[in-house]
Amino acid sequence: MSGARPYIRPIEPLWWARPPYLAYTLREATGVAVAGYAVVLLAGVISLASGEGAYQAWLDFLRSPWSLALHLLFLIGILAHVWTWFAIMPKTMPRLVIGDRVVPQSWITAAGLAVAIASFIVILLLAKWVQP
Amino acid sequence: MGAAVKRSIAPLFWLPFGAGGMLAALIGPALVLITGFAAPHAVGLSPGFMSFARASAFAQHPLGKLVLLGVIGLFLWHGAERIYLTLRDMHAGGKLALMWICYGSAGALTCVTVAALLAIGW
Amino acid sequence: MPPDAAAGGAPREIMIKTLRYRPDVDSKPAWQTYRVPFTEDMSVLQGLQYIKDHLDGTLSFRWSCRMAICGSCGMMIGGEPKLACMSVLRDYYPGELVIEPLAHFPIERDLVVTVGEFVKKIESIYPYLIPKTARRLDEGEYLQTPLQLARYETFSDCINCMLCYAACPQFGENPDFIGPGAMALLQRYNGDSRDGGEEKRMALVHTENGAWSCTAVGYCSEVCPKQVDPANAVNQNKTRSALDYFLRFLGRSVDVRSAPPGGGAP
Numbered sequence: 276m277s278g279a280r281p282y283i284r285p286i287e288p289l290w291w292a293r294p295p296y297l298a299y300t301l302r303e304a305t306g307v308a309v310a311g312y313a314v315v316l317l318a319g320v321i322s323l324a325s326g327e328g329a330y331q332a333w334l335d336f337l338r339s340p341w342s343l344a345l346h347l348l349f350l351i352g353i354l355a356h357v358w359t360w361f362a363i364m365p366k367t368m369p370r371l372v373i374g375d376r377v378v379p380q381s382w383i384t385a386a387g388l389a390v391a392i393a394s395f396i397v398i399l400l401l402a403k404w405v406q407p
Numbered sequence: 408m409g410a411a412v413k414r415s416i417a418p419l420f421w422l423p424f425g426a427g428g429m430l431a432a433l434i435g436p437a438l439v440l441i442t443g444f445a446a447p448h449a450v451g452l453s454p455g456f457m458s459f460a461r462a463s464a465f466a467q468h469p470l471g472k473l474v475l476l477g478v479i480g481l482f483l484w485h486g487a488e489r490i491y492l493t494l495r496d497m498h499a500g501g502k503l504a505l506m507w508i509c510y511g512s513a514g515a516l517t518c519v520t521v522a523a524l525l526a527i528g529w
Numbered sequence: 530m531p532p533d534a535a536a537g538g539a540p541r542e543i544m545i546k547t548l549r550y551r552p553d554v555d556s557k558p559a560w561q562t563y564r565v566p567f568t569e570d571m572s573v574l575q576g577l578q579y580i581k582d583h584l585d586g587t588l589s590f591r592w593s594c595r596m597a598i599c600g601s602c603g604m605m606i607g608g609e610p611k612l613a614c615m616s617v618l619r620d621y622y623p624g625e626l627v628i629e630p631l632a633h634f635p636i637e638r639d640l641v642v643t644v645g646e647f648v649k650k651i652e653s654i655y656p657y658l659i660p661k662t663a664r665r666l667d668e669g670e671y672l673q674t675p676l677q678l679a680r681y682e683t684f685s686d687c688i689n690c691m692l693c694y695a696a697c698p699q700f701g702e703n704p705d706f707i708g709p710g711a712m713a714l715l716q717r718y719n720g721d722s723r724d725g726g727e728e729k730r731m732a733l734v735h736t737e738n739g740a741w742s743c744t745a746v747g748y749c750s751e752v753c754p755k756q757v758d759p760a761n762a763v764n765q766n767k768t769r770s771a772l773d774y775f776l777r778f779l780g781r782s783v784d785v786r787s788a789p790p791g792g793g794a795p
Contacts, residue, residue: 280552281635281643286701291496296698299746303493309431310486310513312439313479317520319442320475323466324526327459334457337447346443353435360432363745366764367425369720370680377679380761391432398437402445406453407461412732417741418774421767492744496698 302359308352315345361387420488420510427485430478438478463527472524480517487513540566543618545576547588547628550636558636561585562625567618573626574602574613577640590640597754600690604640605629610695610752632695633704646704647691650711654733658718659726671723681720684713684762686755693749693759699742706742707733709749709759716762731766731773740766 287293291300322333336342364387365371365380372378446456455461465471491509495502542564550558563580574592581588593599595614602613606628607621618626634642664671693709700706707715715734719727734740743763750760 279637281637282550282552282558283635284558284632286633286698288498290698290701291493295748295751296746299744299748300493300496303489303496303744306486306489306493309427309435309482310490312435313482313486314516316442316475316479316482317516317523319462320466320479320520320523320527323459323462324523330459330462334447337442337457342443342447346439349443350436350439353431353439356428357432357436360428363747363764366745366747366750366758366761367768369765370683370761372676372679375676375679387432391436394433395437398434399440402437402441402452402456407455407458412736414735414774415737415739415741417737418771421741421771422775425771496702496744 302355302363305352305356305359308349309356311345312349312353315342315349357388357391361391420484420491423481423484424488427481427483430481431485434478435482466524466527467529469529472527476517476520476524479520483513483516540568541622542566543576543622544625545580545628546625547577547580547640548630548636549588549639550630551587552638565618567622569617569619571618572614573606573611573616573618573621573628576618576626577613577628588640589638598688600688603631603690603692603695605632605695610692612690612692612754615754631691633697633701634691634694642691644691647689647694647708647710650707651689651714654707654711654715654718655726655729656714656718658721658724659729660723661725673722677722680722681717683757684717684720684759687713687717687757687759688755690754692752692754693757696748696752697743698746698748699744703738703742705738707739709743709763712740712766713757713759713762716766719766731770734766735770735773740764740770743767 290296319330319333322329361384365383368383370377371383441452442457444450445452449456466475487509491505494500494505494509499505500508544562545565546560546562548558549555549561563584565576565579565584567576567579572595574595577588577590577592581590590604590613591601592613593601597612597615600612603610604613605611606613606616607626610631613628628640630636630640631642634644634647637643660671687710689710691710693713694700697706697709700708712734715730718724719730740763743760745760745764747760749763750756750758753759
């Protein structure tokens with residue numbers, strides 16, 4: 276081909292910050308809430324290993340308004356995680372066929388959310404059951 | 408054949424990511440509610456829910472250790488994979504450097520968890 | 530071009546701003562805007578054809594069937610990967626309609642992109658039935674129930690329009706990623722009950738440029754004009770690949786060396 280000189284456009288470096296990819300980036304950001312909460316739990320485990328004084332300090336932190344705000348952010352992040360997790364879950368499975376019909380992906384998402392809600396309730400009941 | 412047919416190691420990180428994500432989806436909201444709100448402020452739960460005695464008893468039990476390691480570990484590895492991929496999308500650094508920072512942190516904190524759980528004793 | 534009767538006489542006009550690139554005279558692409566009269570029913574493709582027929586015969590673009598089955602007219606329409614024959618001008622009026630060649634592909638000329646690499650990827654995934662058990666002619670056809678068909682049918686709907694590649698940011702970042710379209714075709718065969726070539730194809734899936742470049746953005750499935758759901762094809766193979774990574778030591782292992790890099794005979 277004479278005169279053939281394909282032009283390669285550079286990729287937009289901030290693609291992840293713009294629609295339609297911003298929603299995806301926010302979904303991925305929920306991982307920060309999950310990991311962040313794990314770090315707080317880890318701090319608790321370390322304080323437990325360090326003795327009663329240290330553990331009391333961790334409990335005092337949990338009672339502080341800073342912790343309240345932090346856990347509110349964790350909660351929002353983890354709830355967003357729950358919602359987006361089951362939205363994407365059907366994509367990671369082969370097409371589910373029950374009887375002679377393909378199960379719509381929205382049903383799989385709904386089933387996942389139902390299990391999550393049930394699990395949520397069960398854990399809270401469990402906590403009530405084992406409380407002193 | 409080279410890199411084109413070399414098997415990726417991504418599954419090493421993707422399975423813990425998946426397991427952690429499923430766990431977080433099922434128990435995350437309840438845990439945050441309990442440890443972040445209900446227990447510290449004794450709302451809906453009696454005071455002393457997370458007392459030193461009860462927490463120690465839980466963490467000293469082998470199943471308790473397993474639960475703590477499972478929750479903390481899987482949550483960390485889930486977060487690490489997502490944070491790594493997002494930082495890579497943002498061109499925050501070289502791929503290998505980002506892998507070491509993200510997965511390295513998760514690995515280090517997992518080791519710290521194991522050490523602390525062992526230090527708590529039985 | 531008849532005047533728009535509903536508007537009562539003078540036809541409405543839309544400004545179409547399109548990226549131009551002539552490799553023999555341009556060092557880089559530049560914009561050119563055309564004033565195009567249109568009616569309610571006109572597609573973007575018809576708008577481009579008006580430009581070529583009446584305003585500027587040098588404008589180059591691919592098209593064929595005009596009915597969203599050939600996959601030729603994919604381009605960035607209003608910033609989104611769309612088929613020009615499946616988009617209508619009235620949706621972009623009264624603003625300016627911005628048209629660019631399909632994202633993440635080299636521009637050959639104007640709105641025409643280079644597709645050679647995509648074709649190579651399609652060829653590399655063994656895009657044909659490799660029978661599980663070969664049947665002789667006298668043994669009759671390979672039989673398949675509607676249920677077995679349902680498991681892979683959507684993946685067979687792909688028209689190779691490459692909109693999913695334009696949508697995929699990971700392909701934009703890594704042009705060696707095999708991509709959603711090729712993975713959909715791969716799964717079309719792996720998911721076919723008559724096929725026995727899964728092991729060969731999985732060798733490609735297991736690589737960094739296989740399923741593992743995907744981060745489940747999901748935009749590919751959103752833009753697909755045929756509802757093929759390539760995101761499903763890629764991500765279910767992540768699950769398969771991940772499980773195989775750990776379980777391969779228990780059973781047969783996948784010999785990655787059996788995968789030729791550029792496609793070829795089985």
